[in-house]
Amino acid sequence: MRKKWGVALSVVLLLSSIVSACGTKSTETTKVRIGEVTRSLFYAPQYVALSQGFFKDEGLDVELTTTPGGDKTMTALLSNAIDVALVGSETSIYVSQQGSDDPVINFAQLTQTDGTFLVARKKVDQFDWNSLKGSVFLGQRKGGMPQMAGEFTLKKHNIDPQKDLQLIQNIDFANIASAYSSGTGEYVQLFEPQASIVEKEGKGFVLASFGVESGHLPYTVFMTKQSFIKQNPGTVQKFTNAIQRAQLWVAAKSVDEITNAVLPYFKDIDVEIVKSVVKRYKDQGSFATDGIVDEQEWNNLLDVMTSAGELKEKVAWKTLVNNTFAEKAKSTVKP
Numbered sequence: 001m002r003k004k005w006g007v008a009l010s011v012v013l014l015l016s017s018i019v020s021a022c023g024t025k026s027t028e029t030t031k032v033r034i035g036e037v038t039r040s041l042f043y044a045p046q047y048v049a050l051s052q053g054f055f056k057d058e059g060l061d062v063e064l065t066t067t068p069g070g071d072k073t074m075t076a077l078l079s080n081a082i083d084v085a086l087v088g089s090e091t092s093i094y095v096s097q098q099g100s101d102d103p104v105i106n107f108a109q110l111t112q113t114d115g116t117f118l119v120a121r122k123k124v125d126q127f128d129w130n131s132l133k134g135s136v137f138l139g140q141r142k143g144g145m146p147q148m149a150g151e152f153t154l155k156k157h158n159i160d161p162q163k164d165l166q167l168i169q170n171i172d173f174a175n176i177a178s179a180y181s182s183g184t185g186e187y188v189q190l191f192e193p194q195a196s197i198v199e200k201e202g203k204g205f206v207l208a209s210f211g212v213e214s215g216h217l218p219y220t221v222f223m224t225k226q227s228f229i230k231q232n233p234g235t236v237q238k239f240t241n242a243i244q245r246a247q248l249w250v251a252a253k254s255v256d257e258i259t260n261a262v263l264p265y266f267k268d269i270d271v272e273i274v275k276s277v278v279k280r281y282k283d284q285g286s287f288a289t290d291g292i293v294d295e296q297e298w299n300n301l302l303d304v305m306t307s308a309g310e311l312k313e314k315v316a317w318k319t320l321v322n323n324t325f326a327e328k329a330k331s332t333v334k335p
Contacts, residue, residue: 028059029056029059029060029061030059030060030061030235030238031060031061031062031063032055032060032061032062032063032083032084032235032239033062033063033065033081033082033083033084034046034062034063034064034065034082034083034084034085034086034222035065035066035067035073035076035077035081035082035084035085035086035087036064036065036066036067036073036085036086036087037066037067037068037069037070037073037085037086037087037088037220038066038068038173039066039265039266040115040191040192041192041193041262041266041269041274041277041278041281042111042115042191042192042220042281042286043086043110043111043220044250044258044261044262044278044281044287045110045243045246045247045249045250045287045288046064046086046110046243046246047261047262047264047265048246048249048250048258048261048262049242049243049245049246050062050064050265051261051262051264051265052246052249052261054242054243054245054246054249055239055242057242057245058238058239058241058242059238060235060238060239060242065082067082068173068174069173070087070088070090070091070144071091073085073086073087073091074087074091074094074095074104077104077223077224077225078095078104078225083224083228084222084223084224084228084239085104085222085223085224086110086220086221086222087220087221087223088144088145088219088220088221089106089217089218089219089221089223089293089298089301089320090144090145090148090301090305090310091104091223092104092105092106092221092223092320093305093311093315093320096315096319096320097311097312097313097315102225102226102227103225103226103319103320104223104224104225104226104320105223105224105225105226105229105320105321105322106218106221106222106223106293106320106321106322107221107222107223107224107229107236107240107291107321107322107323107324107325107326108221108222108239108240108243108244108291108325108326108329109218109220109221109222109288109290109291109292109293109297109326110220110221110222110243110247110287110288110291111219111220111286111287111288112216112217112218112219112285112286112287112288112297113211113212113214113215113216113217113219113284113285113286114145114146114149114150114209114210114211114214114217114219115146115191115192115211115219115220115281115286116140116146116149116150116189116190116191116195116209116210116211117189117190117191117192117195117206117207117208117209117210117211117280118187118188118189118206118207118208118209118210119180119187119188119189119190119195119198119199119204119205119206119207120186120187120204120205120207121186121187121203121204121205122205123205124205124207127207127208129154129157129159129208130157130158130159132154132159132164132165132187133159133164133165134164134165134166135165135166135186135187136165136166136168136184136185136186136187137161137165137166137167137168137185137186137187137188137189138168138169138171138176138179138180138184138185138187138188138189139151139161139167139168139169139188139189140169140173140176140189141169141172141173142169143308143310144173145217145219145304146189146191146210147169147189147308148304148305148307148308148310149210149211149214149217149219149304150189150210151307151308152214152303152304152307152308153210153213153214155307156213156214168184168185171184176188176189176190176194177190177194177197177198180198180203180204181198181201181203181204188204189210192277192280192281193269193273193274193276193277196273196276196277196280197273200270200273209284211284211286212284214300214304215300216296216297216300217297217300217301217304218293218297218298218301218321219286221293222239222240222243222291224236229322233325236325237325237328237329239325240291240325240326240328240329241329241332241333243291243329244290244291244326244329244330244333245333245335247287247288247289247290247291248289248333248334248335249335250282250287251287251289252335255275255278255279255282256275258278258282259271259274259275259278262274262278290326290329290330291323291325291326291329291330292323292326292327292330293317293321293323293326294323295317298317298321299317302314302315
């Protein structure tokens with residue numbers, strides 16, 4: 001009899017431990033350090049993943065740092081100061097061109113177009129790109145994606161940036177909008193929210209989108225070193241899952257809802273400006289709906305870089321892109 005009671009008690013204890021384990025959610029988290037190239041509403045899905053707790057739901061403790069400039073962001077990644085970089089795909093190509101035993105791999109796309117706009121002093125009802133010829137044009141930094149996408153668009157409209165424009169591109173990124181507002185240039189290539197702010201102040205008007213004109217590109221992508229992926233595939237998958245969930249959330253929600261979700265990261269910007277920016281990027285399809293970097297987008301990027309004279313040799317899509325995590329996230333993550 002005593003033996004039977006012992007067996008019964010063991011079964012009860014075993015079942016209790018199973019039930020207890022099933023009902024307890026693990027509190028263990030993995031820290032991931034992101035370095036973003038700039039703080040921008042262009043990256044709205046990233047801030048949604050943070051504010052809505054999508055990273056936390058995946059068991060990730062994300063630390064976000066702004067590392068201004070692609071060169072600084074890539075230096076931080078290569079020196080292990082950060083784990084993941086949010087920056088333009090061209091930076092991974094620059095690293096590859098310099099030679100690397102541990103290449104930087106693009107694993108989750110966040111934005112799929114350029115994020116800049118053509119702004120003019122006067123409002124034009126029927127804009128003609130030819131009107132830029134002979135003008136003073138305030139452009140972006142040479143070698144960066146905004147400038148390359150801008151030049152690619154201008155050439156598409158038969159404008160040679162070096163010959164047909166008085167091109168200014170020696171002003172720091174942070175000072176371009178203020179330089180234009182102070183009177184420099186007839187036209188300027190601006191990111192948001194600067195474009196909307198200039199419009200609100202009556203100092204300029206948006207005439208065209210370089211994002212629409214230059215087509216789909218792996219413009220801003222989460223990337224990391226190949227060694228990090230090999231050592232932490234589970235973490236990379238969880239990270240990509242959180243981003244996919246945020247991308248679906250942004251695609252489904254209204255401009256007001258997205259604005260409320262990202263506002264904690266843009267406390268110094270007027271709410272109406274934030275709404276204007278979110279709407280502009282959402283309407284033109286700048287926010288990617290999944291993290292997959294497809295081959296056509298990659299080849300378009302190579303064409304843009306070749307046109308700008310910044311590509312020594314073409315780097316194959318499969319060499320610096322790993323879509324495994326994004327593909328799995330797309331097939332498994334639900335809104």
